[in-house]
Amino acid sequence: MAKMTIGLSSGSIDKLTGAGVMMVGAAADDYEIEVYVLLTAARAFVKGNEGLTDSFVEYPEQKEEMLSKLKELNTPSWLEFFEQAKEFTDVKFYICSLAGKLWGGEKMEDFIDIVDGICGIGQYLDAAKEADIHISI
Amino acid sequence: METEELKTLSVNKSVDARGTACPGPLLEAKKAIGGLGSGETMEVLSADEGTRVDIPKWCKKQGHEYLGTLEENGYFRIFLKKV
Structure with a gap:
């Protein structure tokens, strides 16, 4: 089984949605996926934050237009994309321990259910080295 | 398959996406094909231009047989056979 590793550094809705689209595409192709949640991205994975839409880093002036269009196109939320991918292939989400602490998450119970573990940066680098596809978002 | 053959093809499953x-x-196709037996056929209805490109490529990667696409009024009928 081919392997895809994603370094997810942005918690911006547009970036999370883009990552979700890629994950679902890779799931359809039976890729094994590992997602390393770094820096600002970890904020979205802290329990209670998954519905936030305040982070829209790239082109913030287009936030309302994009959110409206995504709804009109019946596009799943970023979390729904992540869950769909997990339903169809082996997807693991690891929270960088530093990133978790930045947003008040230190233990597994602090994060949403799709999270599989807390990691150090060495694990991410090893996964990136071994992957057939490595994407940094 | 030729267009006329596709028009008269009786599929085992139709997925309206x-x-x-x-x-x-693509995900709907992935979900649905699990319920097909080897040699059975399926059509995916999609209005998405990207899907028209993706599903033939997906078939090739997954080892299924892409049979062809019919363009209807505002959507595509993409035919494939599970191998």
């Missing part, structure tokens, strides 16, 4: 954008139809 016209309500979703990419990658929704």
Whole structure:
């Protein structure tokens, strides 16, 4: 089984949605996926934050237009994309321990259910080295 | 398959994914093909131009046989056979 590793550094809705689209595409192709949640991205994975839409880093002036269009196109939320991918292939989400602490998450119970573990940066680098596809978002 | 053959093909399953954008139809195809037996056929209905390109490529990667696409009024009928 081919392997895809994603370094997810942005918690911006547009970036999370883009990552979700890629994950679902890779799931359809039976890729094994590992997602390393770094820096600002970890904020979205802290329990209670998954519905936030305040982070829209790239082109913030287009936030309302994009959110409206995504709804009109019946596009799943970023979390729904992540869950769909997990339903169809082996997807693991690891929270960088530093990133978790930045947003008040230190233990597994602090994060949403799709999270599989807390990691150090060495694990991410090893996964990136071994992957057939490595994407940094 | 030729267009006329596709028009008269009786498929074992039809998946209507016209309500979703990419990658929704691909995922619908992935879900549905698990319920087919080897040699059975399926059509995916999609209004998404990207899906028209993706599903033939997906078939090739997954080892299924892409049979062809019919363009209807505002959507595509993409035919494949599970190998």
